[in-house]
Amino acid sequence: MVKSTRITNNLRQLRFMAEEMTQAELARKIGMTRQTIIAIEQGRYSPSLEAAFQIAEIFGKPLTEVFQYNATPEEQ
Amino acid sequence: MGLNEKSNAAILVTTAITFGWYFFTVMTDQAATTDFTSRLWWTLGVYTALIITISIVIAATTDTDDEEDFDERDRQIEQRAEVYGSYIQGAGLIGLLYIVTADHSKFVIAHSILGLLVFSTLVSFGLRFYFYRKG
Numbered sequence: 764m765v766k767s768t769r770i771t772n773n774l775r776q777l778r779f780m781a782e783e784m785t786q787a788e789l790a791r792k793i794g795m796t797r798q799t800i801i802a803i804e805q806g807r808y809s810p811s812l813e814a815a816f817q818i819a820e821i822f823g824k825p826l827t828e829v830f831q832y833n834a835t836p837e838e839q
Numbered sequence: 840m841g842l843n844e845k846s847n848a849a850i851l852v853t854t855a856i857t858f859g860w861y862f863f864t865v866m867t868d869q870a871a872t873t874d875f876t877s878r879l880w881w882t883l884g885v886y887t888a889l890i891i892t893i894s895i896v897i898a899a900t901t902d903t904d905d906e907e908d909f910d911e912r913d914r915q916i917e918q919r920a921e922v923y924g925s926y927i928q929g930a931g932l933i934g935l936l937y938i939v940t941a942d943h944s945k946f947v948i949a950h951s952i953l954g955l956l957v958f959s960t961l962v963s964f965g966l967r968f969y970f971y972r973k974g
Contacts, residue, residue: 795910798841798971800910807973811911 768809769833775804777822777829792818843909844971849893849958851964857886865950869947872946879949916970925962931955 764769773827784798801810810818819829840848865871871878872929938951 790907794907796841796907796913798844799912808912808940814911838841 768806769835770809770830771806771833772803772830774800774829775817777824781822789818789821792821841971842898843913844968845901846894847927847964847967847971849897849959850890851968853886853889853893854957854960854964857882857889862954864949872944874945875949879953900936916967919970920963920966923966924959927962928955929957931959 775791778786778789786797786804789795790800791795795810799808799810802832803810814827815830819826822829861878865875865878932955933950935951935955939948943951
């Protein structure tokens, strides 16, 4: 949680492209709080795999188009 | 600030103020060392009533806009903070065991127990507040 995450996401852009879906609407669709959506968008929280798939499903995109993992040089 | 975050902050502040006041009045009053039980139970009663009232007020005044009011992030934050709270309780229990077996007065024993509970609550809810702010 407090540890910085290397997972980034395009949630904000995807919401905008999905008829300017609000954070509250997205939260309602996946059964989360608006605060969690805000935390995900700001990169302060990485959702569970299940929630990540749910989000990708809502935007009709593959998971990797919504979330990206920035590997360190050692991991590559 | 979400419903859970507000509730956590309210519990943190209420606990600090209520028991801060209680410990201050008890420790500065010489007579309290022999006659403290009614004050202790009154404080616990007032604290419980305050927590219930504040929780109801927060739930009634927070607009959740039909979203969930508790999710995986809340659960993770709660669990993580509880772990630290339980570490403190575990370590404190050993200290309490010493105090009880060393034949201390009822006053010392009761306030050591209360102090431990209050401290672990403050740490647990303080950490929740921190985790909500930081990630």
